[in-house]
Amino acid sequence: MLTRIQKKKLVDDLSGRIKRQKSLIFTDITNINVAQVSKLRKELREVEVDYKVAKKTLINLALKQENQNFNLESLRGSLALAFGYNDPISPIRALSKFAKENDKLKILGGIMEGKILTLNEIKELASLPSKDGLIALIVYGIKAPINGFVNVLQRNIRNLIGTLNALANK
Secondary structure, eight states: OOOHHHHHHHHHHHHHHHHHOSEEEEEEOTTOOHHHHHHHHHHHHHTTEEEEEOOHHHHHHHHHHTTOOOOOTTOOSOEEEEEESSOTTHHHHHHHHHHHHOTTOEEEEEEETTEEEOHHHHHHHHTSOOHHHHHHHHHHHHHHHHHHHHHHHHHHHHHHHHHHHHHHHO
């Protein structure tokens, strides 16, 4: 049992994390054992995501302290929070990947940049390519017309050289 001072420290810690986050994902870890949670935390650390287990009442107090309106009353089970500080999509992608491998982890909802995310929105965001993948798609989109233009110019030069060679051989 936590003392009042320990609870206050925990709420302040959660509040500080909520203030810094770009995305916050709520998960239900009711049926997950300690080894699986440890594996999940390791995978989340690799993508710079914090994972914190806390009681709903303390999470609610921290959310209210930071003026975040997320209704935890409808959520069932033991809650854990994934905080994405740098890339808002990385916790979503990592949790979705883990949930596919381990069906006991349930993603319940989230908040990204102040907007409440539904489960469907989280699934859509998880399917997006990574930041590097999006940059590669943009670069390819810019590069493709330039390559096409260069190929057209080279084709004309090749045709001219082929015509000149044919005339010279006659």
